[in-house]
Amino acid sequence: MSTRRSFLATAALAPLAASQAWADGAFPQRPIKLVVPNPPGGPSDIVARFLAESMRAELGQPLVIDNRPGAAGLIGSAAVANAPADGYTVLVTSRSNHIVAPLVQQGAQVDPPRDLAPVGLALRAVGIFATPGKSPWHSLREFIAQAKSQPGKLFYGSAGIGATNHIAIEQFKSLAGIDLVHVPYKGSGPLITGLMAGEVQLALLDFSSAQPGLKGGTIVPLVQTASRRLTSMSEVPTLAESGFARYDPSFWIGLAAPRGTPPEVIARLNKALDKALADTQMKARAQVNGWELVGGAPQVLEATIRQDMADFPPLVRRLDLKA
Template identity: 35%
Template sequence: MRAFRIAAALVAAILFAAPAAAAAAYPDRPVKIIVPFAPGGGTDVIARVLAQRLGAMLGQTFLVENRPGGGAMIGADAVARSSPDGYTLLLGSNSELTISPSLYGHAPYDPATAFEPIALLGTSPAILVANLRYPGNTLPDVIAAARARPNSLTFGSGGVGTPPALAGELLKYMQKLQAVHVPYKGGGPLQVALLGGEVEVGFTTIASTRAQLKSHQVKALAVIAARRSPLVPDVPSAAEQGIADYEVATWYGLFAPAQVPREVADALRAATARAMADPEMLSRLDALGVEPGAAGQGGASLRERIRTESAKWGDLIRAAGLKAE
């Protein structure tokens, strides 16, 4: 009987030790990072640079797989449905996690519970720019002109439902303005429209307009944030200009499926933190117009960000009657 109890205890010890040993060995095969957008965009570039560094640090291959479509929800759903073992990850953004579910009217997953946030990789605040012939030079100038002549102001963006487009809709909502939104198919066409005078002002990303700002082809009126961005330090923030609680940014994060083993999540967080300190990684983020995230902005902080932004954008999208293109 005593021998039986000893044997049983040994079996139990082995069984309990097996998951820990498996987690400790992570990763022991290639890891896939799903990007829910087509190749070549900012999310894809960040994923590929991060994959190289995670692979070098963890001694295993990290592969990037593009699964675009459905407001970026197709790729995100593939991760949500995958085995929670840390071998399928999401390079996510607020598009599929806080905006598309309301814009499309549904999501096949709960953004706040379907994923384990590993790290916030970076943020890129929206920026308001104008063509050189526009008489205003500040955000209050734009508000005053729009209020004085309802529906006389036209503002462009890179597409319905993008964070910069929502910056325009949020300004209308907060300031009770009547203005005409002209969506273009991306930041590039918007810049052409601004230079040609098709629209007076535009909400866009810093990366999309940085070259035009440096060559003085357009002028910046405000960064849509509480503070100035180190990416364009000479441009005042919305808060500096008296518009409080007016903040809109595109952000990027690394996620695993919910229920991933804690040891695996911790290993990924530690490796990602080291990757984010790499000068080459920081250089690529700067080129993309992205402010790097900090280690403390992942985990529970990122999950709470998803919850609060989902409510914020859901309310705005419903109030403005916005629909996916």
Template identity: 85%
Template structure:
């Protein structure tokens, strides 16, 4: 019996190093097939635009295509649930943002997914400058003029959002409180329809991601009233920041990152994180960032984890105060 115990113990000891390298083997082999990049928003929005650029850049490092899968609905929770319930093998990755990761679960009653609990961060891709915009057919050209009109006609002007609980929904609610104005909310099903509605004059104000607003700004159908960056973008040097417009504490920033199912092996997450970092360091990606008003971030998964932690400290009390419910 003693000899048998010694034999078993020796065998287990011999297997120990092999077991310890199993995750390393998995990372070396990963990926062996295409990766699904789930965008929980319709085509044309900021997350979709970023996803398509990342898919192109990350393919070089991963050696496999990244296939975009748009799954809009429920303020991003449908696509989020698709990833949360997927096998934790790294082949289903979520393009996540503050809207679906933080705000939507707080607003949507009976949400079946908890992104903070069910997903593991891969990395923080970028922070994006937002633009407070109005239709070109409107009468005002400054934020002060818009506020003056809203005060003169309380409840008569409309603002749009990408959906109830979307980042730009809560941001405009913050803005209303700070400016002391009353606007009527019109929720759209994503950023693409929102931009179309704003261009058409269905609503008079919206907070848009800089990149998704470009077509309207360049085409002359949208007019920028203010930008959310800490300093003016070089490409929009004539547009004041919110701080310059009298709102120094109003920071409705956009962020976009990647996440996977919570039980995904650490080595696989590290492989995806490396591919993300290399994509963000790519010269072409940097040029796109300059054009689109993005601040590329990257770094370890802890960067996204820290951002999520800060948002979870800030947003629940805000949502309760605004009594936002879908």
């Protein structure tokens, strides 16, 4: 066989050899970088550290956290999108940086749905529609009835213009047919303080950050975004039970890799994620923090992204949101 024919034959067999190597568990051979597009201490960072700890057992390599905050999460997203598509750089992604930020940030250099491949949907963080402790409403239906009787007279708060809970409540307003006035705060902390003080009558809060107010009675939950009632809030109805079955404003977190990452590598990472979510300690953490663990094939995250891409762009255009 000539040298040229020998080279062509070797080249033709290379992809098959690579696939067999992945199948035989050749990946990973070194530590994996887990990029968090947010500062330390936030929900995505907390989840990332738990996953890194649990996934290590299955992968046999450490997962090193790399916080890359900035540009509403797009700096971290771009770092992963531009990394080699070999599975050694993985993004901890969420609705905020994957969907909302590219719509709001002008001149974004990365398009996560286009540039990143889904690995898996880790969890949905349960949220609550909350009202001040001294408010007269005891259900979401009562609040909606009051809002309809007084259009433009009730206020809702958010963590800032363009924040996910800003857009989510605008979507809720449209579905419920009510008119509320938006009051943007500078972050979740000031928002919770404002809600407790009665400055606003409604806010969408994540379960864990609302805990002090719920325990102290200064915040009252009207409805929860969970698919099934959390044990710790068994008396609070879900959105589906309140007439909003298709509306899902929960804060999701998943993993994504650079587009073009070999399917075998995606499958390996996905398997490790599913095993981590099945871990007893992870389930205990989920119960405390109000997380609904999801898992499943990469297509589960892909379907979630596809639904968000249908829902959010029209809302952002209507609100004329620009960072």
